[in-house]
Amino acid sequence: KQEVTQIPAALSVPEGENLVLNCSFTDSAIYNLQWFRQDPGKGLTSLLLIQSSQREQTSGRLNASLDKSSGRSTLYIAASQPGDSATYLCAGNAGGTSYGKLTFGQGTILTVHP
Amino acid sequence: GAGVSQSPRYKVAKRGQDVALRCDPISGHVSLFWYQQALGQGPEFLTYFQNEAQLDKSGLPSDRFFAERPEGSVSTLKIQRTQQEDSAVYLCASRGLSYEQYFGPGTRLTVT
Numbered sequence: 001k002q003e004v005t006q007i008p009a010a011l012s013v014p015e016g017e018n019l020v021l022n023c024s025f026t027d028s029a030i031y032n033l034q035w036f037r038q039d040p041g042k043g044l045t046s047l048l049l050i051q052s053s054q055r056e057q058t059s060g061r062l063n064a065s066l067d068k069s070s071g072r073s074t075l076y077i078a079a080s081q082p083g084d085s086a087t088y089l090c091a092g093n094a095g096g097t098s099y100g101k102l103t104f105g106q107g108t109i110l111t112v113h114p
Numbered sequence: 115g116a117g118v119s120q121s122p123r124y125k126v127a128k129r130g131q132d133v134a135l136r137c138d139p140i141s142g143h144v145s146l147f148w149y150q151q152a153l154g155q156g157p158e159f160l161t162y163f164q165n166e167a168q169l170d171k172s173g174l175p176s177d178r179f180f181a182e183r184p185e186g187s188v189s190t191l192k193i194q195r196t197q198q199e200d201s202a203v204y205l206c207a208s209r210g211l212s213y214e215q216y217f218g219p220g221t222r223l224t225v226t
Contacts, residue, residue: 032213044217099170100213104156
């Protein structure tokens with residue numbers, strides 16, 4: 001059974017810092033990994049999806065990497081801004097007969113203060 | 115539509131009442147998922163539909179939970195005889211041809 005863990009549980013940084021959020025998963029037979037952002041009282045917004053055949057994806061100030069052999073993914077946020085404050089969730093997709101259902105970590109609560 | 119919509123956004127139910135939660139997926143999306151998110155936790159899978167067929171309901175916590183998608187578009191998650199432990203945010207997601215899932219805003223259910 002896939003288990004996903006996110007470290008740290010919470011992170012507070014001053015504006016402008018570069019930061020890294022970590023995600024680890026137990027089953028290396030992962031089909032893809034998706035990073036989401038969740039604002040308080042809102043649904044999930046997809047940030048990046050990395051296929052198992054890829055090692056990283058970039059979108060603006062965000063860069064996500066995937067290392068299946070070590071069971072890890074990282075989300076790098078460059079030049080953080082107060083508007084980046086949210087909960088960040090990673091989710092693994094085992095593909096195949098799992099129909100693509102996602103297994104989520106518990107999230108990292110990020111606060112960027114001015 | 116432009117995105118996944120869910121209704122109601124908030125629902126308060128007295129213990130023992132039945133509730134019905136609605137999900138309108140992105141038009142044309144074949145796959146539809148329901149997840150349950152407890153406070154401070156990541157979402158957990160409940161059930162999956164491909165068109166009108168419910169192919170996986172392994173995450174439904176009890177037989178009080180029932181989901182349907184009769185015409186392969188709108189889906190309803192029904193909870194019978196609600197209990198306090200059912201209090202959570204219920205998220206719906208749809209998916210097109212890629213593996214990327216798009217989530218609705220969720221329904222926050224509070225059972226008193």
